Amino acid sequence: MSKMTLKTEGDTHVVVTRRFAAPPEAVYRAHTDPKLIQKWLLGPEGWTMPVCLNEARPGGKIRYEWTNGKGGGFYLTGEYLELEPYRRIVHVERMHLPDPTPDNHIETRFDADGTGTLMTMRMTLPDAQTRAAMLATGMERGMEASYVRLEAII
Template sequence: MTTDTASAWSTPTDVEVAVTRTFAAPQRLVFEAFTKPEHIVHWMLGPDGWTMPVCEVDLRPGGTWHMVWRRADGTEMSMTGEYLSVTPHSETVQTEAWGEDWPETVNTTRFVADGEQTTVVQTMKYPTREARDRALQTGMKDGANTSYDRLAEYLTAQV
């Protein structure tokens, strides 16, 4: 079985960014890779050279999550949020906040099963078009694409 190694990026509305990627792994495993700290710390690292020393997930509506990334030089960045809804193995909706300089987003992640493959569609909704466009000008695409490539490799080892 092969994996689509390219993530497809789009802007479905004036305030949204969506990324779609298919993984050669069953829906349950892909969902767990996105929602369980023991998996997240292996792949959601963005560009090379980062680690994730903090990964806390309370996977339930009203539950919070917190992640901290660290570079070898000690530079850190943190992200927090709250789960608004969780449908096991098929969808999460959560807030995401990077800090005072960035607006909070609402992210919907769908996990669509197709046999032994799973397509993930993650949609990030920003409060304004300007905020969305500003986010797109960061390294978010490169970081996410690198993480998704890492996840594809990680899932292959888990299947």
């Protein structure tokens, strides 16, 4: 059973949804507390996040650094725009590979769903080409897709 959905919307959006068994408050905390983020936002097996800065307030900074322990690594920076505790987060982020990718504007909603949470993450990229590049790069939270095959494999 796959609980996650990932789809493209229009030319510049990517929408990811996922259900969790915990209430919105807990899921929200797991997205904003560095100690919790470091436990799960890791991507493929073998990667860790030794640096995790997350200032969960409007204007607050985000910085995640990943390493595979074999000399491979990259980092992400971002800023918070809006936070409605336990309900909604709006932030921008970019990957440094090491050149920065164009800004990804992300709204994350945490809606109560029975005793659990439905999380909806809506990303907005500056243009279609950037979205394609981001999906093709796929490093961001293991994000994926392509022009061609996305619909088929989801």
